[in-house]
Amino acid sequence: MQFAGYTLRNNLFVAPMAGVTDRPFRQLCKRMGAGLAVSEMVTSNSLLYGSAKTKRRANHEGEVQPVSVQIAGADPAMMAQAARYNVDQGAQIIDINMGCPAKKVCNVMAGSALLQDEALVGRILDAVVRAADVPVTLKIRTGWDKAHRNALSILKIAESAGIRALAVHGRTRACGYSGEAEYDTIAAVKAEARIPVIANGDITSPEKVKRVLDATGADAVMIGRAAQGRPWIFREIEHFLATGEKLPAPRVEEIHQLLRGHLAELYDFYGAETGVRVARKHISWYTRGLAGSAHFRHAMNQLPTIGAQLAAVDAFFLGLAAQNDRLYTIEELAA
Numbered sequence: 172m173q174f175a176g177y178t179l180r181n182n183l184f185v186a187p188m189a190g191v192t193d194r195p196f197r198q199l200c201k202r203m204g205a206g207l208a209v210s211e212m213v214t215s216n217s218l219l220y221g222s223a224k225t226k227r228r229a230n231h232e233g234e235v236q237p238v239s240v241q242i243a244g245a246d247p248a249m250m251a252q253a254a255r256y257n258v259d260q261g262a263q264i265i266d267i268n269m270g271c272p273a274k275k276v277c278n279v280m281a282g283s284a285l286l287q288d289e290a291l292v293g294r295i296l297d298a299v300v301r302a303a304d305v306p307v308t309l310k311i312r313t314g315w316d317k318a319h320r321n322a323l324s325i326l327k328i329a330e331s332a333g334i335r336a337l338a339v340h341g342r343t344r345a346c347g348y349s350g351e352a353e354y355d356t357i358a359a360v361k362a363e364a365r366i367p368v369i370a371n372g373d374i375t376s377p378e379k380v381k382r383v384l385d386a387t388g389a390d391a392v393m394i395g396r397a398a399q400g401r402p403w404i405f406r407e408i409e410h411f412l413a414t415g416e417k418l419p420a421p422r423v424e425e426i427h428q429l430l431r432g433h434l435a436e437l438y439d440f441y442g443a444e445t446g447v448r449v450a451r452k453h454i455s456w457y458t459r460g461l462a463g464s465a466h467f468r469h470a471m472n473q474l475p476t477i478g479a480q481l482a483a484v485d486a487f488f489l490g491l492a493a494q495n496d497r498l499y500t501i502e503e504l505a506a
């Protein structure tokens with residue numbers, strides 16, 4: 172797919188998720204078939220640039236290109252500065268977050284709260300496009316609430332500012348994560364758009380990707396929660412879209428090795444102490460729904476060191492694989 176001046180492997184994108192889409196997770200998803208992975212959002216508050224967290228979020232060493240970095244904030248000048256800073260740190264695409272309803276973001280009137288103020292949206296987009304000498308993309312929800320679905324006006328503002336692509340999460344800000352994503356609004360946006368539109372929200376399987384692409388006409392899909400602990404979902408979707416056939420689910424042994432590799436990258440990226448902490452949620456996602464996993468997760472969450480965490484993961488997965496004389500698929504064990 173051609174996207175913002177880059178040729179991507181496909182039109183399957185990893186949605187930006189704060190606390191999840193760090194560099195190790197983005198790399199893993201790209202290796203498993205994602206065409207693009209957007210970073211966790213980086214605050215536009217320059218006072219925080221010195222923090223370890225912000226520095227880590229701006230670290231793209233060795234990342235599969237193109238590197239797309241999301242910025243969030245409500246002040247046009249600060250957003251422009253944040254864009255320049257991240258381009259200097261290696262961002263090849265700047266993505267603007269007007270799609271996240273998280274309190275921390277909305278309290279300072281950023282993320283999806285901005286959709287209320289279209290004039291301000293225009294000023295932010297103009298300032299960032301002017302400041303960044305790389306393509307700029309935008310992520311929005313369908314509107315502020317059900318009575319104010321202004322995705323179409325935002326599309327027009329975005330196009331006239333020179334935004335190169337628009338990702339739409341099919342919910343209003345007020346909807347949080349409840350209800351089914353409304354794909355008809357995304358279809359309406361796509362019908363009017365001169366820039367690529369990316370459909371997002373509740374996409375959980377290869378079949379659903381096909382249904383959403385057919386229903387919306389979108390150029391790409393963006394997947395968030397369904398990729399947590401399941402980075403191979405991109406491989407499954409890519410195969411299904413190419414052949415119409417479903418790949419067999421991965422076997423426990425493969426998942427064990429994938430998780431092992433993911434953990435090694437987390438420890439390396441964050442250091443031992445933070446790495447063990449960050450790894451806990453990923454381990455929990457990988458083992459969700461598996462026999463005995465609730466007890467395992469409870470025990471694993473108490474373990475303070477890399478050695479203890481790895482030993483527990485190994486014991487859990489080897490125990491699963493030993494349940495029979497053949498290797499199970501993850502789906503059989505979850506059944």
Ligand SMILES: Cc1cc2nc3c(=O)[nH]c(=O)nc-3n(C[C@H](O)[C@H](O)[C@H](O)COP(=O)(O)O)c2cc1C
Binds near residue numbers: 340372396397
């Ligand atoms: C843990 C978490 C963190 C998120 N952080 C961000 C963020 O930093 N920026 C953003 O634009 N959206 C963020 N989102 C929203 C997702 O990008 C996506 O729009 C939403 O989860 C719907 O897609 P899904 O149904 O595939 O998960 C976040 C979602 C989750 C679950």
